[in-house]
Amino acid sequence: MSTVTIDKAAPTRKVKYGSISRDRAWALRWSYFFLVIFAIFFLTPPVYMLITSLKSSAEISAATNPWWVFHPTLENYIALLTSNQFLRFFWNSAIVSIFVVTITMLISVPAAFALSRMRFWGSATLATGVFLTYLIPETLLFIPLFKMFAVIGDWTGIQLINRWYVLLILYPTLTVPFCTWIMIGYFASIPKELDEAAIIDGASWFQTLTRIFIPVALPGLIAATIFAFTVSWAQFLYPLVFTTSTDQLVMPVGIITTLIKGDVFNWGQIMTGALLGAAPPLIIYAFLMDYYIAGLTAGATKG
Amino acid sequence: MADVTLRKVVKRYDEVEAVRGIDLDIADHEFVVLVGPSGCGKSTTLRMIAGLEDISDGDIMIGGDIVNDVPPKDRDIAMVFQNYALYPHMTVAENMSFGLRLKRYPKAEIKSRVDEAARMLDIVELVDRKPKQLSGGQRQRVAMGRAIVRNPKVFLFDEPLSNLDAKLRVQMRIEIKKVHQKVRTTTVYVTHDQVEAMTLADRVVVMNHGRIEQIGTPNELYHKPATKFVASFIGSPAMNFIPCRLEDVAGKLHVRLTDRLAFPLPLARAVRYQNVPRTENLLLGLRPEHITEARPHAQPGVETFDTVLDVTEPMGMETLIYFTLEGTQVCGRVNPNADAHDGAPFRLAVDLNNMHLLNEVTGVVL
Known part of the structure; x- marks a missing residue:
């Protein structure tokens, strides 16, 4: 009969007390190192924009240090903010974005509710289909869409091309699928018993959506709203293709088409315009950042 | 309402x-x-x-x-x-x-x-x-x-x-x-x-x-x-099921558990099970509280036998005892003062007035 010996020898490796916290300290140091690099990388352009926007045209073209303002001036800001044209672009952008966000939420929230909760034939396939449509890039779509709107204009006499409201049809093709997808993920994280309790309490589907799901899924809803706003505020290709008259332009296209004349770049005003254009999303992000992250991650894990 | x-x-x-x-x-x-x-x-x-x-x-x-x-x-x-x-x-x-x-x-x-x-x-x-x-x-x-x-x-x-x-x-x-x-x-x-x-x-x-x-x-x-399912599902610890057969010994109906162990049935039970075929494989269903320590005075329908306990579990107000009968583990409940110990011989009593007899194949309680 063999005997079993139990090795009671101490581990050979010397136990370093506090080694966990030392590992953590190094992890923190590395993460800050990379965070600083990322911060420099991403903050350089806006800082450069800010510096340039405070310079006069003469100073910009002079061969001085591009990273320093020697004679700060607000002339670019004054010029843009008193220009009816620029205010028009800003106004168009705001109107389009507000409408697009409203349209998107009105479509995608009920759609997500239906796809995630009302079990009907093909609902799972449809949910995947919604996401797939988001994967088709607009560069692939703008020519056929242009043709479609032109044909519609010929047949019905409804002029859509070169009207700002054509964007209200175009943008939702980008925002609705993604927002629906986010909201499906978010609704899926709400326990099934919650809507069953509401149904037994006597709520209709619509009341379950408005009185239970929307309040409970508010972080997701805000994330989707911010996304829709960002997409429509920053969209460039569709407005460039579909709108041409200066009174129909939104800001990103307006700045490019009116401040670049031939090969003359009005850099000071371009930078100022871009900076002013970036302000609204920045302000919204600053206030709702926590909701945005919470909403996106919930969608990511439960989608 | x-x-x-x-x-x-x-x-x-x-x-x-x-x-x-x-x-x-x-x-x-x-x-x-x-x-x-x-x-x-x-x-x-x-x-x-x-x-x-x-x-x-x-x-x-x-x-x-x-x-x-x-x-x-x-x-x-x-x-x-x-x-x-x-x-x-x-x-x-x-x-x-x-x-x-x-x-x-x-x-x-x-x-x-x-x-x-x-x-x-x-x-x-x-x-x-x-x-x-x-x-x-x-x-x-x-x-x-x-x-x-x-x-x-x-x-x-x-x-x-x-x-x-x-x-x-x-x-x-x-x-x-x-x-x-x-x-x-x-x-x-x-x-x-x-x-x-x-x-x-x-x-x-x-x-x-x-x-x-x-x-x-x-x-x-x-x-x-x-049914056997209900009998085993309701009650904790669960009812014991011991393979057995009916047998006539000297004109009295007995339930035989092992070669050496058979109990005479009380009269009411004997009448009830009279028509059960003697060859059929049956299960004796006994709840743990009907397997207790043997008491000095014999009571009608209560039969005693000797066994060796495998494990005892003192619960305070009672002690659960486990022993093996022909490969089947059986649980009983005895008085905590009854001197039951792991691995010790013990004299037990089964109360056959509360027994159940089940068809082993169909699980139906007879």
Whole structure:
């Protein structure tokens, strides 16, 4: 009969007390190192924009240090903010974005509710289909869409091309699928018993959506709203293709088409315009950042 | 208030039959518990009564009306869920009044009903809190309050206590019983815990594999189980099943357990089992409390024998003992002062007045 010996020898490796916290300290140091690099990388352009926007045209073209303002001036800001044209672009952008966000939420929230909760034939396939449509890039779509709107204009006499409201049809093709997808993920994280309790309490589907799901899924809803706003505020290709008259332009296209004349770049005003254009999303992000992250991650894990 | 009737109710998921033709009559004011192992169809049955699941076949009646195609909100029922399902963005009072507000009850009426339910459940000081500020037991009370304020025809409970710790579970069990004594609403309660079933129910419905095994009062199920499944499911520790055969020895009917061990049956049992074929493989069903230490005075129907104990488990008020009979482990309950020790010889007595005889193949109690 063999005997079993139990090795009671101490581990050979010397136990370093506090080694966990030392590992953590190094992890923190590395993460800050990379965070600083990322911060420099991403903050350089806006800082450069800010510096340039405070310079006069003469100073910009002079061969001085591009990273320093020697004679700060607000002339670019004054010029843009008193220009009816620029205010028009800003106004168009705001109107389009507000409408697009409203349209998107009105479509995608009920759609997500239906796809995630009302079990009907093909609902799972449809949910995947919604996401797939988001994967088709607009560069692939703008020519056929242009043709479609032109044909519609010929047949019905409804002029859509070169009207700002054509964007209200175009943008939702980008925002609705993604927002629906986010909201499906978010609704899926709400326990099934919650809507069953509401149904037994006597709520209709619509009341379950408005009185239970929307309040409970508010972080997701805000994330989707911010996304829709960002997409429509920053969209460039569709407005460039579909709108041409200066009174129909939104800001990103307006700045490019009116401040670049031939090969003359009005850099000071371009930078100022871009900076002013970036302000609204920045302000919204600053206030709702926590909701945005919470909403996106919930969608990511439960989608 | 209403009675609930199920007639040949079937639930099919594609190929699988989750519920296979259930007949059940629940009287007005009655507290009925559906109990069984997971997957036996008890929750599905409850959800069909609630209207959360369609029924594939048969009829469900509430208060005499067939409700097969009536949506849940028009069935006038209230349900308490396992995970409480409180609306997280509403206060306790709003949670409880949600159903009434949807039905546009007058504000004063809503308030008086919520106050009354809150008093009954002892949650008056919590009405302005949100669910996440409540403990598990408090949430459970709110979930019950939400059901009570609606004053429905039927209460449905879907394993309401299984998320609570053991101590709180006992406490809430008593709460539920008290509430039912006060409001007297017909109640259907689903649980997998046989103790909960026994303690709460007027009648227990034992389910297995989508069928009803037996319906009866807790005492009926305990003392007169109809099948081996019911006999083993109800009671803890479970009933012992010892392979045996009937035998005539000197004109008296005996039950033979092993080559050396056979007991004469008491007269009442002998008459009852007279016609059972002597060759049939049977199981002797004995509850642990009917296997005790031998007492000095012989009693009719109580037979003694010697064995060696494998394991003893002192529980305080009693000691559980385990021994082996022909490869079958048997459990008994003896007095803690009876001097029972692991591995020690011990003289035991079996009370055959309380025995059961089962067909080994079909599991039917004879």
